[in-house]
Amino acid sequence: xxxxxxxxxxxxxxxxxxxxxxxxxxxxxxxxxxxxxxxxxxxxxxxxxxxxxxxxxxxxxxxxxxxxxxxxxxxxxxxxxxxxxxxxxxxxxxxxxxxxxxxxxxxxxxxxxxxxxxxxxxxxxxxxxxxxxxxxxxxxxxxxxxxxxxxxxxxxxxxxxxxxxxxxxxxxxxxxxxxxxxxxxxxxxxxxxxxxxxxxxxxxxxxxxxxxxxxxxxxxxxxxxxxxxxxxxxxxxxxxxxxxxxxxxxxxxxxxxxxxxxxxxxxxxxxxxxxxxxxxxxxxxxxxxxxxxxxxxxxxxxxxxxxxxxxxxxxxxxxxxxxxxxxxxxxxxxxxxxxxxxxxxxxxxxxxxxxxxxxxxxxxxxxxxxxxxxxxxxxxxxxxxxxxxxxxxxxxxxxxxxxxxxxxxxxxxxxxxxxxxxxxxxxxxxxxxxxxxxxxxxxxxxxxxxxxxxxxxxxxxxxxxxxxxxxxxxxxxxxxxxxxxxxxxxxxxxxxxxxxx
Numbered sequence: 001x002x003x004x005x006x007x008x009x010x011x012x013x014x015x016x017x018x019x020x021x022x023x024x025x026x027x028x029x030x031x032x033x034x035x036x037x038x039x040x041x042x043x044x045x046x047x048x049x050x051x052x053x054x055x056x057x058x059x060x061x062x063x064x065x066x067x068x069x070x071x072x073x074x075x076x077x078x079x080x081x082x083x084x085x086x087x088x089x090x091x092x093x094x095x096x097x098x099x100x101x102x103x104x105x106x107x108x109x110x111x112x113x114x115x116x117x118x119x120x121x122x123x124x125x126x127x128x129x130x131x132x133x134x135x136x137x138x139x140x141x142x143x144x145x146x147x148x149x150x151x152x153x154x155x156x157x158x159x160x161x162x163x164x165x166x167x168x169x170x171x172x173x174x175x176x177x178x179x180x181x182x183x184x185x186x187x188x189x190x191x192x193x194x195x196x197x198x199x200x201x202x203x204x205x206x207x208x209x210x211x212x213x214x215x216x217x218x219x220x221x222x223x224x225x226x227x228x229x230x231x232x233x234x235x236x237x238x239x240x241x242x243x244x245x246x247x248x249x250x251x252x253x254x255x256x257x258x259x260x261x262x263x264x265x266x267x268x269x270x271x272x273x274x275x276x277x278x279x280x281x282x283x284x285x286x287x288x289x290x291x292x293x294x295x296x297x298x299x300x301x302x303x304x305x306x307x308x309x310x311x312x313x314x315x316x317x318x319x320x321x322x323x324x325x326x327x328x329x330x331x332x333x334x335x336x337x338x339x340x341x342x343x344x345x346x347x348x349x350x351x352x353x354x355x356x357x358x359x360x361x362x363x364x365x366x367x368x369x370x371x372x373x374x375x376x377x378x379x380x381x382x383x384x385x386x387x388x389x390x391x392x393x394x395x396x397x398x399x400x401x402x403x404x405x406x407x408x409x410x411x412x413x414x415x416x417x418x419x420x421x422x423x424x425x426x427x428x429x430x431x432x433x434x435x436x437x438x439x440x441x442x443x444x445x446x447x448x449x450x451x452x453x454x455x456x457x458x459x460x461x462x463x464x465x466x467x468x469x470x471x472x473x474x475x476x477x478x479x480x481x482x483x484x485x486x487x488x489x490x491x492x493x494x495x496x497x498x499x500x501x
């Protein structure tokens with residue numbers, strides 16, 4: 001007997017992650033007391049890797065891709081995975097696995113890493129829950145699980161003030177976003193009497209326009225904070241620059257995209273009858289977000305803050321893809337937006353992981369003080385260059401292919417608005433070279449970083465393996481984008497099934 005998608009997701013996907021977090025912490029903590037912190041951290045990391053790899057393998061063999069069963073197992077209808085869910089999960093798990101491997105070397109001198117790896121599993125469970133939720137309470141609860149674990153990981157290195165301050169700002173700002181989001185969700189429940197998204201959608205068409213519009217604005221604003229949409233992004237630069245680099249990679253690579261996904265799920269399932277209105281709102285946010293993020297990134301002297309503002313700008317491209325998709329009812333827009341989620345995840349994670357190692361060796365985040373670091377660490381310097389050129393949308397890298405799909409959507413719309421939006425997106429890619437190229441030039445300039453000889457000890461294989469893998473993904477998807485478009489096309493088909501349903 002084949003179990004339902006909901007039961008599969010709850011028992012085989014979520015339960016191992018949350019139980020694994022408990023086991024990882026308990027065994028890691030016990031080992032730390034007996035054998036020392038480094039051994040305890042290594043054991044916790046090993047458990048984390050075993051759990052995430054095992055769950056990811058189950059995800060790859062998931063037999064219900066592209067189907068939706070509507071909840072036939074009682075309360076488990078809150079979990080109703082579809083092709084969109086699988087698209088996100090197939091990005092989440094590779095990133096988590098690669099960051100866990102990277103952290104083996106990067107975090108080896110940190111104390112209490114048993115907690116770090118347990119929180120990593122909780123964060124993963126939160127993300128998987130968010131992308132599979134179809135009940136507004138479940139969506140909210142899983143997002144809070146994700147948020148709380150993220151707060152703790154941002155401020156993990158609590159011996160310094162900067163992570164504590166960044167974590168506190170992250171908590172306050174996202175708590176405000178959560179409050180606004182729950183107001184919008186409560187308004188939906190008050191007017192429809194249902195928590196299940198498809199039922200809300202069935203009842204919303206008969207409601208007055210004003211409460212629906214207010215709920216839509218509250219949902220976009222609340223989850224817009226979590227997606228770092230300008231002007232709701234203020235927490236992001238501090239959090240991404242103060243967090244351990246592996247966590248910065250996850251925050252920029254997938255966590256803010258999960259925030260946008262939560263908004264997207266509600267828009268598609270609940271508000272799809274207002275497609276042009278939704279498209280207009282998203283287009284406005286997209287243009288502001290990408291332009292602001294790029295111009296502020298140019299002014300940064302801290303390389304991690306530069307990458308953080310770059311993430312703001314890149315979210316603008318993702319939002320623009322969906323905005324033009326909704327506005328023009330274009331499959332190309334949705335394809336470009338989804339593919340950019342995929343390519344950006346690996347490019348930005350690669351940028352943060354390579355920079356994290358450079359910072360560890362040089363002891364500085366100031367771009368001007370990193371002169372020559374790329375010459376002395378050529379593999380890491382080349383990896384950062386691949387990430388930066390991909391993020392700028394240079395041909396032959398994956399970022400170019402995903403951005404090209406978004407550009408084409410605007411031009412193919414055949415309207416002045418479409419052409420203008422594509423032109424703005426292209427101009428922003430050119431602007432982004434204003435901070436990527438100087439950073440690359442500095443890394444490969446003559447001289448020693450920070451004016452002192454570099455610590456030349458070799459990189460740990462656990463640090464370099466994820467960096468090399470992500471660099472290869474960025475290059476391969478630039479030359480053979482069809483390798484990454486299978487899950488994207490299934491997700492686009494699911495979007496139109498939901499809209500048409």
